[in-house]
Amino acid sequence: MKKNILLLINQLHGGGAQKVIANLSINLGKKYNVVLVIYNDLEKVVFPFGGELIKIDLPYSADTHHNNIFKRVYRSLTLIRKLKKIKKKRKPDVAISFMEASNIVNILSSRNERIILSVRSFLSNEFKDHQRLKIFKIFIRLLYNRSAHIIVPADLVKIDLVKNFGLQEEKISVIYNFIDKELIDKRKQELIEPELESILKNYPVIINVGRITPPKAQWLLPHVLKKVREKIPETRLLILGEGPLSNKLIDEARLNNLSVCANGMQYDQDYDIYMPGFKENPYPFLYKSSAFIMSSLYEGFPNVIIEAMACGLPVISSDCASGPREIISPETNVNESARTLEYAEFGILTPTYNNELENSKNYIVSAAEALTEILTNSEKKDFYIRQSLLRAAHYEKKTIMQQWIGIIENNN
Amino acid sequence: MRILFVHTRYLQSAGGEDTTLDAEAALLDAKGHVVEILLFDNATMGKGFGGKIKAGLNAIYNRQSAKKLGDTIKKFKPDIIHVHNFFFTASPSIFYEAKRRHIPIVATIHNFRLICANCLLLRDNKVCELCVNHSFPWYGVKYKCYHKSAIQSAIVGSISSVHKWIGTWNNKVNIFLTPAAFIRSRLIHSSLKVSPDRIVVKHNFTKDPGFAGGESRQSFYLFVGRLSEEKGVEILLEAWKGMTNNNLVIAGDGPEKERLVNAYGNLPNVEFIGKKSHEEILELMKKCRALIFPSIWYEGLPLTIVEAMATGTAVIASRLGVMEEMVTNKYNGLLFGAGDPTQLAAAVVAFNMLIYEKQYSIYNAARETYLEYYHPEKCYCAVMEIYNNVLSIDRKN
Numbered sequence: 068m069k070k071n072i073l074l075l076i077n078q079l080h081g082g083g084a085q086k087v088i089a090n091l092s093i094n095l096g097k098k099y100n101v102v103l104v105i106y107n108d109l110e111k112v113v114f115p116f117g118g119e120l121i122k123i124d125l126p127y128s129a130d131t132h133h134n135n136i137f138k139r140v141y142r143s144l145t146l147i148r149k150l151k152k153i154k155k156k157r158k159p160d161v162a163i164s165f166m167e168a169s170n171i172v173n174i175l176s177s178r179n180e181r182i183i184l185s186v187r188s189f190l191s192n193e194f195k196d197h198q199r200l201k202i203f204k205i206f207i208r209l210l211y212n213r214s215a216h217i218i219v220p221a222d223l224v225k226i227d228l229v230k231n232f233g234l235q236e237e238k239i240s241v242i243y244n245f246i247d248k249e250l251i252d253k254r255k256q257e258l259i260e261p262e263l264e265s266i267l268k269n270y271p272v273i274i275n276v277g278r279i280t281p282p283k284a285q286w287l288l289p290h291v292l293k294k295v296r297e298k299i300p301e302t303r304l305l306i307l308g309e310g311p312l313s314n315k316l317i318d319e320a321r322l323n324n325l326s327v328c329a330n331g332m333q334y335d336q337d338y339d340i341y342m343p344g345f346k347e348n349p350y351p352f353l354y355k356s357s358a359f360i361m362s363s364l365y366e367g368f369p370n371v372i373i374e375a376m377a378c379g380l381p382v383i384s385s386d387c388a389s390g391p392r393e394i395i396s397p398e399t400n401v402n403e404s405a406r407t408l409e410y411a412e413f414g415i416l417t418p419t420y421n422n423e424l425e426n427s428k429n430y431i432v433s434a435a436e437a438l439t440e441i442l443t444n445s446e447k448k449d450f451y452i453r454q455s456l457l458r459a460a461h462y463e464k465k466t467i468m469q470q471w472i473g474i475i476e477n478n479n
Numbered sequence: 480m481r482i483l484f485v486h487t488r489y490l491q492s493a494g495g496e497d498t499t500l501d502a503e504a505a506l507l508d509a510k511g512h513v514v515e516i517l518l519f520d521n522a523t524m525g526k527g528f529g530g531k532i533k534a535g536l537n538a539i540y541n542r543q544s545a546k547k548l549g550d551t552i553k554k555f556k557p558d559i560i561h562v563h564n565f566f567f568t569a570s571p572s573i574f575y576e577a578k579r580r581h582i583p584i585v586a587t588i589h590n591f592r593l594i595c596a597n598c599l600l601l602r603d604n605k606v607c608e609l610c611v612n613h614s615f616p617w618y619g620v621k622y623k624c625y626h627k628s629a630i631q632s633a634i635v636g637s638i639s640s641v642h643k644w645i646g647t648w649n650n651k652v653n654i655f656l657t658p659a660a661f662i663r664s665r666l667i668h669s670s671l672k673v674s675p676d677r678i679v680v681k682h683n684f685t686k687d688p689g690f691a692g693g694e695s696r697q698s699f700y701l702f703v704g705r706l707s708e709e710k711g712v713e714i715l716l717e718a719w720k721g722m723t724n725n726n727l728v729i730a731g732d733g734p735e736k737e738r739l740v741n742a743y744g745n746l747p748n749v750e751f752i753g754k755k756s757h758e759e760i761l762e763l764m765k766k767c768r769a770l771i772f773p774s775i776w777y778e779g780l781p782l783t784i785v786e787a788m789a790t791g792t793a794v795i796a797s798r799l800g801v802m803e804e805m806v807t808n809k810y811n812g813l814l815f816g817a818g819d820p821t822q823l824a825a826a827v828v829a830f831n832m833l834i835y836e837k838q839y840s841i842y843n844a845a846r847e848t849y850l851e852y853y854h855p856e857k858c859y860c861a862v863m864e865i866y867n868n869v870l871s872i873d874r875k876n
Binding site for chain 2: 318321322324325326327328329331332333335337338
């Protein structure tokens with residue numbers, strides 16, 4: 068008989084976690100009877116989902132800032148009561164919830180089904196920034212060990228939960244977000260602007276994809292390009308994305324006498340840096356570039372690295388917390404970070420840029436050295452292309468779904 | 480102080496540079512300085528290949544202009560020379576002449592001619608910066624940027640290039656003035672290679688036309704400017720297609736007028752009123768809800784925006800070049816993505832919302848910006864400080 072699975076999340080729009088659970092509902096729906104329960108923004112269902120959707124209507128506003136403490140408590144108690152009713156009627160064998168509010172409610176409404184929780188972010192950081200969330204910390208310590216299993220998307224999240232919240236290590240498993248290789252392979256063939264196409268065809272192009280914001284530190288990249296050009300003068304840099312630091316990036320380029328072709332400017336293949344703005348489909352650009360570079364100061368879990376790998380690009384990334392090392396050098400200690408250039412198993416790690424250090428040029432020098440090596444040593448380049456594709460397969464939909472099913476089926 | 484202005488008038492319409500020169504000279508005169516203006520006129524370029532070469536050589540170094548300046552210096556005995564436009568008749572020979580006679584010289588750079596053959600950093604109506612880092616504008620020749628002619632582009636390009644190579648810009652001019660920080664930043668990081676401390680920002684100004692607050696204004700939006708592609712009028716009209724609540728008044732003539740009137744003249748809430756006098760424009764500015772400035776090139780320092788802010792008119796402008804410097808989003812106006820009618824329409828809707836909520840502080844802020852940066856008194860102080868600095872450094876040497 069098919070198992071009954073209940074999935075619980077606050078809403079079906081907005082963030083990454085919501086997108087992941089929506090994808091999960093589609094893929095689990097092929098094997099199980101899935102009901103997906105939401106309780107906020109009932110009218111705003113954006114992500115496509117699978118199975119049956121149940122909406123719990125709650126009193127008062129979903130935006131808890133508007134509610135006083137009594138309203139908030141009453142709202143939560145109503146949610147628990149209504150969820151209990153649903154569980155009684157639907158008899159789920161497994162109830163999976165995402166993110167803290169839903170996780171707590173999932174435990175408090177449990178009958179005899181297996182409870183699987185999923186923590187999606189680095190909680191210590193999040194609680195540092197939001198005082199209001201501190202109450203969750205107490206709940207997590209008290210309740211989370213009562214669940215059957217906890218799923219996290221990255222090793223460092225697991226370490227954080229064990230070290231800072233006293234959760235049982237053996238209960239926690241890492242399951243990465245998946246990429247859809249089939250979809251990427253299809254979309255990377257789509258047509259792009261002929262001008263950019265010819266640049267990608269005629270020159271070695273280094274690519275970065277991401278919003279242009281302080282933590283991504285793309286303003287370092289013109290300096291890197293300048294250094295790479297000492298050896299390979301025809302190299303171009305392509306940055307896909309928009310953001311508040313675009314102007315700083317352009318200024319840094321000009322300081323280095325590099326010309327920038329920004330969004331809206333007349334194309335020509337003799338510019339040094341191209342910033343065509345946000346692209347809904349970045350895959351053709353990744354597919355046609357020569358190397359992927361990341362300069363981030365910190366990350367959550369950079370899916371873009373895996374997407375670049377799936378497009379067959381050698382990846383050169385700063386070794387920031389968290390993510391790059393887990394993806395690029397999984398056999399090493401995730402708590403370490405690179406002090407010099409590391410030619411790792413699935414890509415190249417560089418030190419993270421640090422303003423306060425004496426060797427502040429360390430990132431620029433090592434990133435440029437790595438790129439020069441990739442662009443001149445075809446043996447090394449081919450090796451890292453193979454390794455990228457190999458590593459990307461690790462995050463493929465099929466593999467990741469098997470891990471979820473393994474957790475669901477495991478009755479110990 | 481005895482100040483000699485040198486300027487070369489353009490063949491075509493009197494642009495903002497002529498206006499700026501007249502206003503500056505009048506201001507200094509009114510403050511009791513002795514001002515003399517030495518004007519050159521650009522004649523049409525010679526006919527035939529030989530004529531063009533001769534005109535080109537003269538534009539690089541014109542002996543007659545140098546002599547004319549020498550005579551004027553002898554007669555007028557200026558303390559300082561302030562050059563506005565030296566392209567093409569005056570030519571850089573005047574810098575050599577001034578140096579020979581030990582008169583310090585400042586030059587206002589109104590556009591990007593020194594680093595771009597067509598002086599706008601614009602090619603096929605899109606921003607282009609290919610030549611910025613090259614001491615000779617090869618791409619300008621390749622793409623025939625000046626008057627659609629490779630030869631003329633090469634000649635125009637070589638004027639600034641020859642002088643880059645022989646060091647004129649670094650040795651013969653004491654201080655370069657730019658009317659906006661944007662032009663300065665563009666020149667600093669370029670093949671001009673003049674040290675940053677010798678390029679100074681000095682804003683242009685306009686006489687105080689009086690302030691009109693938010694309460695007395697009507698609901699129409701205003702465009703003022705030449706109806707040519709680089710001013711982005713078509714983007715504005717495209718945005719107005721879906722606009723039903725507000726009227727748009729377009730003041731100005733230009734090469735695109737006929738085509739635009741044919742294409743958009745039937746929009747019920749758009750009115751083309753042609754070229755208007757300076758006073759009429761100021762009156763319109765005081766009545767309109769906001770000025771829209773959708774230019775798609777970097778601009779120098781558009782007097783239209785200066786005048787609008789002087790009347791306390793908020794400005795909805797492209798997020799590009801100098802506009803980004805003059806307009807601070809949601810403070811004295813709104814910014815939108817250059818060349819994007821959808822974003823422009825959204826900005827107008829957002830502006831309507833502000834007015835609906837009676838948030839008139841945006842008009843006060845526009846006026847504040849004028850008083851802070853573009854008021855005659857501010858500009859007088861700034862220019863005198865620059866002159867005095869140049870003179871004191873010159874005396875020390």
